[in-house]
Amino acid sequence: MKNILVINTGSSSFKFQLIQMPTEEVLASGLVERIGQENSEIHYSSEGFSGTKEKEVANHSVALKAVTNLLMDPEKGVIKDASEIAAIGHRVVHGGTTFSKTTIIDEKVKKEIKSLFSLAPLHNPPNLTGIEVAEEVFPKAQQVAVFDTAFHSSIPKKAYKYAIPNKLTEEKNIRLYGFHGTSHKYVSEQAARILDKSDSKIISVHLGNGCSITAVENGKSIDHSMGFTPLSGLIMGTRSGDIDPSVIFHLVEKLDYTIEEVNELLTKKSGMLGLTGYSDLRDIEAEAQKGNRECQLALEMNVYRIKKYIGSYAAAMNGLDVLIFTAGIGENSSTMRKLVCDNMDFFGIELDEEKNNTRSKENREISTKSSKVKVMVIPTNEELEIAKQVQELVS
Incomplete structure (x- = not known):
């Protein structure tokens, strides 16, 4: 059994789940919404507890630290020590042409994610912040990046290519990438299974x-x-x-x-x-x-x-x-x-x-x-x- 903390950082929200694998049991989950606004809310639930707290959350770094405190809270938490989390899965929006599959995070990966800030300015910066804060709080956990763009790697050239000079596509990688891939993959597979x-x-x-x-x-x-x-x-x-x-x-x-x-x-x-x-x-x-x-x-x-x-x-x-x-x-x-x-x-x-x-x-x-x-x-x-x-x- 492994405890995997999943961090899903949106442009104005921060979702998380602590999931025991491979049983897929959710030990704790929650949402920090309206980040950067005065009426921010932290929703948290674990076995025997569910609650919402209004608190000013200035940025995504503050959000992750608040969530970490809840996970290790003596009454509401589900772990006693950070070492109980084996791996942390980070949703990363833009993987460019470098990342087409799930990847273990190292300094080179973080540098590449940072280089893509201009392509996803609302997401890749908080995604990287989440990674860096998680590395501080959970130094022994394996950090893993799951890219939104990966599911869309199957899009054919006739759909992803723009009608601009070929060299801009071939040499500068200017093309359609696609996003929210993890979500679209999950729900479409659910629909196919149901049908x-x-x-x-x-x-x-x-x-x-x-x-x-x-x-x-x-x-x-x-x-x-x-x-x-x-x-x-x-x-x-x-x-x-x-x-x-x-x-x-x-x-x-x-x-x-x-x-x-x-x-x-x-x-x-x-x-x-x-x-x-x-x-x-x-x-x-x-x-x-x-x-x-x-x-x-x-x-x-x-x-x-x-x-x-x-x-x-x-x-x-x-x-x-x-x-x-x-x-x-x-x-x-x-x-x-x-x-x-x-x-x-x-x-x-x-x-x-x-x-x-x-x-x-x-x-x-x-x-x-x-x-x-x-x-x-x-x-x-x-x-x-x-x-x-x-x-x-x-x-």
């Missing part, structure tokens, strides 16, 4: 503060909405998603923005935050219900973009068997799921509203019996998927 059908045509919609959508055919990723970085694709919490590149030139040449300011604008000040003043969908939905037109329009824009991708991926696969909703918004927002599935009968998508409005943490089907496409809500479990990959590597 007992490995040759399914699946569209996986991962909706959180970061949002992405993947076409999965016969268990392999064949296209994905994010590209060279996690900036493109769907409208996200603070990221713009798809935008005409000429807008960047206009901002720099005509409006006197610096390149750094444009990067800040598109990654941290756009998306739902730029449209509404809020980055959290819960706030936006609440304001929309009150009649806030900016929030209503932002939801419409968000849904419209998702529908366009569903249509294009259904065309690319020449069909669709399953539509999956996952991640924080996808699993919990019945409103978003309904808006996405409305007026999609051309694709054979019919939502059962009663099933959609039923809250559950289990895998579930929310389409009608007559729906040609099965619509499912599958809670992502990136942590378990990471623990499995870590176990395979260090066992």
Whole structure:
């Protein structure tokens, strides 16, 4: 038996699970959300205890140290000493062309992760912070990196290559990489298992503060909405998603923005935050219900973009068997799921509203019996998927 601590650091959140392998028993789990905001919350649960604490969490380093204290707390904790953790699996967003599989972390790996900061500015920096803090707190544990980009290594050249001079792809590795791969891999495999059908045509919609959508055919990723970085694709919490590149030139040449300011604008000040003043969908939905037109329009824009991708991926696969909703918004927002599935009968998508409005943490089907496409809500479990990959590597 090995205790594996899985650290999943998002752009504004920090999820963790301490999992005993190979039994897959979760000894403790939790979430630190709204990091960097005044209303940060720490959720923690272990056997016999579950609670939430409001506490200002300035950054991801503070978050990890708070979690570590809980794991070793005399009353709430599940371990007495850091040496009881054999390995730590770190979710790392961007692996570039260097990393296409799970990798043991050393100084060279950390240096390469740092070199990719510019490609995933909201994620790779906190990912590396998590690694460095974990090395301090758990010096005897094996540190392992699991890369979001790995699942998308199966995307064919016709889909990952940009229509730019060939040498930029071949020599500078400018291409589509894809992200949220651990999540898309887990939920698509869950759907295939439930359906007992490995040759399914699946569209996986991962909706959180970061949002992405993947076409999965016969268990392999064949296209994905994010590209060279996690900036493109769907409208996200603070990221713009798809935008005409000429807008960047206009901002720099005509409006006197610096390149750094444009990067800040598109990654941290756009998306739902730029449209509404809020980055959290819960706030936006609440304001929309009150009649806030900016929030209503932002939801419409968000849904419209998702529908366009569903249509294009259904065309690319020449069909669709399953539509999956996952991640924080996808699993919990019945409103978003309904808006996405409305007026999609051309694709054979019919939502059962009663099933959609039923809250559950289990895998579930929310389409009608007559729906040609099965619509499912599958809670992502990136942590378990990471623990499995870590176990395979260090066992």
